[in-house]
Amino acid sequence: MSAERDNRPKRIATRTRVNSAPVSLLDCKREGALCSIRATSGLGGIISCWALRSFNKVDMNDQENLNPPATLKQIQQESESLGFRMSSDLLTGSLLRTLAATKPACQFLELGTGTGIATAWLLDGMDQDSQLVTVDNDDSVVSVAREYLGHDRRVAFYVEDSGLLLERFRNQQFDLIFADTWPGKYSHLEQALESLKVGGLYVIDDMLPQPNWPEGHASKASQLISVLESRSNLMITKMNWSTGVIVAARLKE
C-alpha cells in the first residue's frame, strides 16, 4: 500500500464509540478536514463521523435570519428621518438580545437610549420579570423610543445626564449594563462597574474606528481597552466584529 497520503475526500470513520458521553454534535478539525460527529443513539452514543474537506463550506452568515424585534423597522425609519446615525447595528442588537435572554428576572441598564434600537433588542431578550432602566440626555431622540416601546411596563426612560443617573442609582446593582454613551464608558467608568453585580455583564460597542469618531478618539478607545484589560475583577472578551464589541463579566473579589 502506498505510504502517500490519500487526499481524496473520504469517510474517516463510520462508527465510533465515544466513551459514554452523550454527544449531540461535535465539530473538530482533524488533518485539515472538518469532521462532524453526530450522535445516532442515546447513552453510550454510537456515533457516525464524516470528514469533509475544506472545500465544503459551512454557510453561517451572521447577517441572515436575525429575526429582529417587531418594532425595529419603524424605529429605524424614524431614526433615519431624524438624521440620527448613532444607533447600534443589527449584530450588536442580536448579541444584546441573546445576553439579555440569559438573565431571567434581572435588572438591566442602558446608558444612551438614542431612538431605542438597542432598547428594543434588549426588551426582546428580557423575560417578563426583568426590568430595564435606560437614559439619554436628548429628549428628541428618546421620544422615538418612547413612542414605540413606552407601552412596555418593563422599561423606564430617563432624560438626563447618564453620569448623574449613575450617581443617583449608586445603591442599585444591575445584571447587565450596555454603556453606549460617554458617561459610563469614557467617564464614570468606576461608577458603572460598581453598579454591576458580581457575574453581571458590562457591554460596549463602537470600539473599532467609526466614521463619526472625532479627532483623537482612537487613542481614548485604546486607553479604555487597556483599562478594561488591566482590571483584575473583570473577565473580558474583545470581539473584532460588528462595530467592535467588548463583553466584560464582573468577578468576585
Ligand SMILES: C[S@@+](CC[C@H](N)C(=O)[O-])C[C@H]1O[C@@H](n2cnc3c(N)ncnc32)[C@H](O)[C@@H]1O
Ligand atoms: C451611541 S448613541 C446611543 C444609541 C443607542 N444605544 C442605540 O443602540 O440605538 C449615544 C447617545 O448618547 C446620548 N448622550 C450623549 N451624551 C450623553 C450624556 N452625557 N448623558 C446621557 N446621554 C448622552 C446621545 O444623545 C445619544 O443618543
